[in-house]
Amino acid sequence: MVRLDENPPVVGTEDIITELDISHLVIEDDTPLDNxxxxxxxxxxxxxxxxxxxxxxxxxxxxxxxxxxxxxxxxxxxxxxxxxxxxxxxxxxxxxxxxxxxxxxxxxxxxxxxxxxxxxxxxxxxxxxxxxxxxxxxxxxxxxxxxxxxxxxxxxxxxxxxxxxxxxxxxxxxxxxxxxxxxxxxxxxxxxxxxxxxxxxxxxxxxxxxxxxxxxxxxxxxxxxxxxxxxxxTGAEGQAFERQRAEQEHQRAEQERQRAEQEHQRAEQERQRAEQEHQRAEQERQARERLEAYLRSQGINPDQLP
Incomplete structure (x- = not known):
């Protein structure tokens, strides 16, 4: 119910209209309506x-x-x-x-x-x-x-x-x-x-x-x-999407880790191969020096050998 003051004030002042009476309205009937x-x-x-x-x-x-x-x-x-x-x-x-x-x-x-x-x-x-x-x-x-x-x-x-x-x-x-x-x-x-x-x-x-x-x-x-x-x-779809994205991020991180591990292994293999080459070269140098020393002990100048 709308109640106006007997001498309503100008528009813009307070208390022109008080709370509406809605007691007669049916706002909920608890009747299932939908399939x-x-x-x-x-x-x-x-x-x-x-x-x-x-x-x-x-x-x-x-x-x-x-x-x-x-x-x-x-x-x-x-x-x-x-x-x-x-x-x-x-x-x-x-x-x-x-x-x-x-x-x-x-x-x-x-x-x-x-x-x-x-x-x-x-x-x-x-x-x-x-x-x-x-x-x-x-x-x-x-x-x-x-x-x-x-x-x-x-x-x-x-x-x-x-x-x-x-x-x-x-x-x-x-x-x-x-x-x-x-x-x-x-x-x-x-x-x-x-x-x-x-x-x-x-x-x-x-x-x-x-x-x-x-x-x-x-x-x-x-x-x-x-x-x-x-x-x-929906919230469930959003969570599923976040889980999927997290799983994809995890897989990507795992792939990066595996790739880094492979790079590390390849670098280690290269290092080992270089070390082996160095050792072989060192062995060859030492063998050559021993041969030259032996030749000189026999009065042979190795530098003059054909």
Whole structure:
């Protein structure tokens, strides 16, 4: 509830508005909403941002958290949201700190991502059930109305492929403009693994990637990436990469050690060969001197010998 002073002071002074009453809002219902693939995909979009330090803090990356943009009515719940320049409160005991209330954070999220798991998610158009329930706006319409800069829809199982929806694409991305959303992706969307959709305002891209995540089975995933399409690693991938790099460094150091040892051995062999040559030359000199001495003892001048 917003309470204004009876004689409001000029704008810029304190205590114009006190804390909003949000006791009527349902901010958590403990209802499981997603399947295995969606749950894994949500974590694959959140965890790398938190473990890789690819973004300058503070920022908030969260999955399946209510986005409250008005005091009355239900929130919208993106599968994943990213908001730059904000951070969670230290204490979650207060209700106003447990969901994404736009008026608390002072801004809407920068990116909202929807992962299609069935034909009733209202990602792009309202499904028949939602129309029967009286809903009037799809998620895309709502995100556009509240000004979320980037809206992303990933349809890994090709659940919504109508002409007004994904229309053959696996991934489509929109950016906000003065007239609403304009599509960043081409009219046919993204259908190929490795194609990059760059989000300039975030400094990151999105790409389709195929590989294993937390299991040995290779699947299709949506990943954050850099301009060159290199995916932002998870903490486990980063550790594996560091281990691999450390192992490569160890192998390189061992190869250098072996090469140095071989050089040392070769140098020692050269030294020994030179020593042997020196000893042989010395032996030959001594033998020659003994022969010359013997010849002189016999009255023969060795210098006059032919």
């Amino acid at each position: 295995f693939q969606s749950e894994l995909q949500q974590r694959l979009l959140v965890e790398p941002l938190c473990s890789s330090r690819v973004l300058t803090p503070p920022f908030l990356a969260a999955a399946n958290v209510g986005l409250f943009y008005k005091l009355k009515g239900d929130p919208i719940v993106p599968d994943m949201l990213l908001s730059l320049g904000v951070q969670r409160a230290e204490n979650f005991s207060e209700r106003r700190h447990r969901s994404y209330f736009v008026w608390e954070f002072g801004k809407v999220p920068d990116v909202c991502i929807e992962i299609v798991s069935n034909q009733e998610g209202d990602e792009l158009i309202l499904c028949q059930k939602s129309q029967q329930r009286g809903k009037v706006a799809s998620k895309k319409d709502i995100y556009a109305q509240i000004g979320v800069p980037y809206y992303v829809v990933f349809d890994p199982l090709r659940q919504i492929q109508g002409e007004a929806e994904m229309n053959g694409a696996l991934l489509r991305v929109w950016s906000i403009s003065p007239i609403g959303y304009t599509e960043l992706t081409s009219p046919q969307g993204v259908t190929q693994i490795g194609e990059v959709v760059w989000l300039e305002g975030i400094g990151l891209g999105l790409t389709l990637w195929e590989g294993p995540f937390e299991e040995d089975i290779s699947r299709l995933w949506l990943r954050w990436c850099d301009r060159n399409g290199r995916v932002i690693p």
